Structures are given as structure tokens and as C-alpha cells.
Amino acid sequence: MSKKVSIEIGHGGSDPGAARGDILEKNINLTVGLELKRQLERHGVNVLINRIDDRGFKVADFLAQAKGFNPDAGISVHTNAFNGTANGFEVFRNTNAFKTTSNLLCAGIEREVKKLGQTSRGIKESPFIMSSLPCPTAYCELGFLDNPNDYSRFNTPEKQRLFGTAYAKGILDYFAVEWKEEGQASSEAAAPPSTGGVLFRVVAGSFSNKSNADAQVKLLKSKGIDCFIAEYR
Numbered sequence: 001m002s003k004k005v006s007i008e009i010g011h012g013g014s015d016p017g018a019a020r021g022d023i024l025e026k027n028i029n030l031t032v033g034l035e036l037k038r039q040l041e042r043h044g045v046n047v048l049i050n051r052i053d054d055r056g057f058k059v060a061d062f063l064a065q066a067k068g069f070n071p072d073a074g075i076s077v078h079t080n081a082f083n084g085t086a087n088g089f090e091v092f093r094n095t096n097a098f099k100t101t102s103n104l105l106c107a108g109i110e111r112e113v114k115k116l117g118q119t120s121r122g123i124k125e126s127p128f129i130m131s132s133l134p135c136p137t138a139y140c141e142l143g144f145l146d147n148p149n150d151y152s153r154f155n156t157p158e159k160q161r162l163f164g165t166a167y168a169k170g171i172l173d174y175f176a177v178e179w180k181e182e183g184q185a186s187s188e189a190a191a192p193p194s195t196g197g198v199l200f201r202v203v204a205g206s207f208s209n210k211s212n213a214d215a216q217v218k219l220l221k222s223k224g225i226d227c228f229i230a231e232y233r
């Protein structure tokens with residue numbers, strides 16, 4: 001059974017969340033959350049998400065949908081602001097019957113975030129948006145956008161995506177799903193069928209000149225398509 005995760009990307013539309021000038025929490029959350037979704041789906045996780053662009057959402061509607069989805073974990077993606085001097089990641093476990101597993105989930109995410117060099121204010125407890133779901137939840141605040149030093153850790157989409165990846169690694173670790181680097185072919189895909197089944201090969205060109213074949217492999221790999229050269233004599 002593939003795992004299921006509900007993702008709440010905080011704020012959106014007319015609700016910017018925390019803000020400093022034109023730095024808006026809703027935009028940071030969106031970049032982080034979409035990368036989290038992409039990385040989880042790449043590992044076979046089924047994701048329910050509240051938004052995939054800049055639009056608002058009704059908390060009650062999303063929670064009703066999430067309850068029907070019956071997820072194995074719920075993740076909220078937020079960014080903090082306080083008085084300009086506070087800094088660091090913080091994550092809130094839920095307060096319901098899933099408090100213990102929630103703590104494990106939060107610990108996995110926190111560990112991966114620390115690997116990015118971000119400090120942590122620790123795992124705290126609070127009944128946030130997804131706490132009513134019957135599953136462990138983690139409400140993540142990646143850092144303080146009103147602290148220039150903290151913000152320097154997530155001031156580009158590339159850096160924000162690293163947080164999304166870190167969250168995904170933490171969640172997958174909690175599920176005991178092995179992390180696969182991108183472009184790494186799964187062993188099932190690479191192995192031929194063992195019981196005389198039909199094998200469909202995708203051919204992307206035949207070349208009499210090896211360097212032309214190498215160029216084709218390079219092109220395909222640059223597009224994220226894993227491939228190799230087979231010789232026919």
C-alpha cells in the first residue's frame with residue numbers, strides 16, 4: 001500500500017501570511033510545498049494538497065477533504081516572522097492520540113533540516129490546522145523571513161526547494177521508505193522480467209558512429225531520462 005500524505009501550503013491568494021516588504025510567506029510556502037509534493041510523489045507517495053498556485057483556501061473544506069483522504073501523515077508548510085531577531089526552524093507536533101508518532105515524524109524532519117545548516121528551535125506541541133486528523137502531523141516553520149540572516153538561508157527558490165526536499169526525506173524516513181537520488185533507476189525498472197514476460201524497450205535512435213550515440217545519451221540524460229547504449233553487431 002502506498003503511503004498517503006496531506007500537505008497544507010500555508011496562506012495564499014489575498015492572505016499573504018507573514019510579510020516583510022515584498023517578501024511574502026505565501027510564496028515561500030508554495031515553492032517549498034510543491035517541491036515536497038514532487039519529492040514524495042517521486043517515491044510513490046499519494047499526496048493530497050490544498051493548493052498548487054497562489055490562491056486562498058478554506059481551512060474547513062481542506063480538513064474535510066483530508067479526513068476523507070485518510071492520510072498516514074499531515075504536513076503544514078509555513079514560514080515565521082516575529083520581531084526581526086528571532087531565528088531558526090521550528091516544528092509543532094500535534095496534541096491528539098498520535099502525539100508520539102507525531103514526535104517521531106517531527107524529529108525526522110528536524111534532523112534533515114539541520115543538515116541544511118539551519119538551526120532548530122526544537123519540536124514543540126500545539127494543536128495546529130491538521131491536528132484534528134487521525135494521523136501524525138508536523139507543522140513546519142522553516143525560518144524567520146523578518147530576520148535577514150535567517151532569510152539568507154531561504155532567499156531563493158533553489159534554497160527553498162532544499163527545505164522541501166529535507167521535509168520529504170524526513171517524512172520518507174519516518175515511513176521507512178528508502179530515499180532515491182534523482183535519476184537513479186529503480187531496480188525493478190532495470191531488471192528484465194524473470195518469468196518470460198514481454199519486455200518493451202524504448203528506442204531513441206540507432207547510430208553507426210559511437211560519438212553520435214554518446215551525444216544522444218547525453219541529451220536524454222540532460223532531460224532526466226535514464227538510458228544506456230546497447231551494441232548490436
Ligand SMILES: [Zn+2]
Pocket residue numbers: 010011017018025078079
Ligand atoms: Zn503561516
